[in-house]
Amino acid sequence: xxxxxxxxxxxxxxxxxxxxxxxxxxxxxxxxxxxxxxxxxxxxxxxxxxxxxxxxxxxxxxxxxxxxxxxxxxxxxxxxxxxxxxxxxxxxxxxxxxxxxxxxxxxxxxxxxxxxxxxxxxxxxxxxxxxxxxxxxxxxxxxxxxxxxxxxxxxxxxxxxx
Amino acid sequence: xxxxxxxxxxxxxxxxxxxxxxxxxxxxxxxxxxxxxxxxxxxxxxxxxxxxxxxxxxxxxxxxxxxxxxxxxxxxxxxxxxxxxxxxxxxxxxxxxxxxxxxxxxxxxxxxxxxxxxxxxxxxxxxxxxxxxxxxxxxxxxxxxxxxxxxxxxxxxxxxxx
DNA sequence: GTCCCTATACTCGGATAGCAAGTGTCCGAGTATAGGCGG
DNA sequence: CCGCCTATACTCGGACACTTGCTATCCGAGTATAGGGAC
Numbered sequence: 001x002x003x004x005x006x007x008x009x010x011x012x013x014x015x016x017x018x019x020x021x022x023x024x025x026x027x028x029x030x031x032x033x034x035x036x037x038x039x040x041x042x043x044x045x046x047x048x049x050x051x052x053x054x055x056x057x058x059x060x061x062x063x064x065x066x067x068x069x070x071x072x073x074x075x076x077x078x079x080x081x082x083x084x085x086x087x088x089x090x091x092x093x094x095x096x097x098x099x100x101x102x103x104x105x106x107x108x109x110x111x112x113x114x115x116x117x118x119x120x121x122x123x124x125x126x127x128x129x130x131x132x133x134x135x136x137x138x139x140x141x142x143x144x145x146x147x148x149x150x151x152x153x154x155x156x157x158x159x160x161x162x
Numbered sequence: 163x164x165x166x167x168x169x170x171x172x173x174x175x176x177x178x179x180x181x182x183x184x185x186x187x188x189x190x191x192x193x194x195x196x197x198x199x200x201x202x203x204x205x206x207x208x209x210x211x212x213x214x215x216x217x218x219x220x221x222x223x224x225x226x227x228x229x230x231x232x233x234x235x236x237x238x239x240x241x242x243x244x245x246x247x248x249x250x251x252x253x254x255x256x257x258x259x260x261x262x263x264x265x266x267x268x269x270x271x272x273x274x275x276x277x278x279x280x281x282x283x284x285x286x287x288x289x290x291x292x293x294x295x296x297x298x299x300x301x302x303x304x305x306x307x308x309x310x311x312x313x314x315x316x317x318x319x320x321x322x323x324x
Numbered sequence: 325g326t327c328c329c330t331a332t333a334c335t336c337g338g339a340t341a342g343c344a345a346g347t348g349t350c351c352g353a354g355t356a357t358a359g360g361c362g363g
Numbered sequence: 364c365c366g367c368c369t370a371t372a373c374t375c376g377g378a379c380a381c382t383t384g385c386t387a388t389c390c391g392a393g394t395a396t397a398g399g400g401a402c
Contacts, residue, residue, distance in 0.1 A: 036260030059335045060395035098198030101315040113302035121290035128283035140275035153263040221374045222356035
């Protein structure tokens with residue numbers, strides 16, 4: 001079980017986009033440069049975020065990506081689903097129906113108890129992600145980030161936006 | 163993000179082993195036959211369960227696998243960890259240290275807030291799995307399984323154990 | 325000086341290769357059993 | 364008849380190919396901009 005790197009990158013990108021002045025967009029290439037990741041691959045995930053309505057894209061010069069909604073209205077869960085897809089991590093293959101003790105599929109009305117148990121755990125995971133928003137991440141940044149790094153980041157952004 | 167099929171198979175196998183009479187073992191080949199899955203591949207996962215101390219193995223004729231502890235003392239979490247490994251699903255690659263705004267690693271004492279958020283969700287997942295034991299699964303079986311299937315399964319087991 | 329037009333260059337978007345982890349399989353090492361032999 | 368020994372066959376255990384999905388990349392479509400020209 002492994003969560004795609006794209007999830008980590010996407011959340012970081014959304015955090016940066018949330019810090020952007022109103023009405024300004026940042027190209028994928030700049031986001032990639034800022035995080036030191038391959039631009040072409042990051043673009044793939046930003047597209048997924050755009051399809052999910054989390055970010056908006058503008059083409060042409062001075063174009064790029066920007067957050068589609070206030071940071072407080074974007075949960076981490078939405079980002080994860082946008083990048084990884086909404087399918088549950090545990091997939092019941094109904095092996096209870098196979099083998100010598102199996103019966104006709106119509107007799108299995110209730111999902112397998114094992115699947116229910118695994119899904120219950122996944123629901124707890126989803127609930128936790130759903131109640132954490134980008135705004136919470138930003139609050140944590142303000143608390144934990146070294147002021148010198150904040151200055152470096154702000155300077156870089158100034159330079160890029162000119 | 164996908165949980166290995168081996169987890170599903172392993173939990174089903176543990177459930178069957180829990181229904182076994184005291185002091186009797188079931189070979190991997192029989193477990194595979196019962197669930198209609200490839201025997202050689204299932205064996206791989208049973209070995210992982212044995213290494214983790216969840217099941218015990220006996221060699222030679224009349225040998226096989228049996229549960230190492232009472233069903234109430236085996237949580238689903240243990241099984242998942244035994245099969246999938248204990249590494250977190252979300253792996254922080256510290257991209258905050260890279261790029262033009264990155265600083266020397268020694269300045270990053272606290273884990274990235276994004277990683278902390280993701281890990282918090284995983285903790286909720288783990289907690290849910292930890293409080294669900296094989297005994298709970300067995301209880302669900304008694305409630306939900308079609309009596310005719312129970313008979314088929316019991317008959318098969320009788321036949322195999324002779 | 326102002327407006328319009330056009331060419332430009334910059335952006336996103338989807339289609340295309342490469343690689344790692346999970347999936348599936350095999351054969352060798354070890355051991356409890358069962359039968360045969362001797363006492 | 365009982366106990367011991369040996370050969371057997373059945374078990375687990377780790378080492379070896381294959382396939383799916385994530386990783387990484389490229390080039391084409393679309394568009395806001397900026398400059399130049401006409402009025």
